[in-house]
Amino acid sequence: MSLEQTVNDDIKKAMLARDEAGLRSLRAIKAAILLAKTAEGAKDALSAEDEIKLVQKLVKQRKDSLEIFEKQNRADLAKKEKEEIEVMEKYLPAQLSAEDLKPIIRKIIEQTGASGPSDMGKVMGVATKELAGKAEGKAISAVVKELLAQ
Structure with missing residues (x-):
């Protein structure tokens, strides 16, 4: 099953469970997939490698934002970024130590x-x-x- 199908199924589950953080994160992944698929010169489907790179990019963006929010003592925004990182990392292969x-x-x-x-x-x-x-x-x-x- 492709990442897009998995994310769509998980969005439905998150909606039923009223999981706000999960829903926010999954919608971000879905939006990034749609952008990648509709980009100029893009193929209809993303390869597994491209999907991993896409999610890694989203996680990196959130980690960078988290760092900034922590420096500025914005615990409310930092909390949201942490929640999104946790959800998105579930769609990545295990990272080497x-x-x-x-x-x-x-x-x-x-x-x-x-x-x-x-x-x-x-x-x-x-x-x-x-x-x-x-x-x-x-x-x-x-x-x-x-x-x-x-």
Whole structure:
């Protein structure tokens, strides 16, 4: 079942359960899917990879907003963003932890022949492609910096 069908079914369930946060989040996902499908040059259906990227983008936007709201002491808005992040993350594959990333990134460093922090760009290019959907860019970057600094 595609993400769009799953989201549509979950919207119905959220409406029946009167789940405001879930409904708000699911409607945001549905709107993003519709925008992606109707964008210029877009295909009729999104691939599973595109669906994951789309949801990751939505989660990242909310995390950025959450950070801003917390800095501005806007607990009411921050709470809404947290709720939406929780709902949206259910539609993403499980994310790798920093400890799980280290052996994978060590192999990539060996493959690329990177020797220090100046080679971060080489490693990041390969790592982001290989770990797409499995880990967030910030997490990958942090582990790469740590390993190249050693």
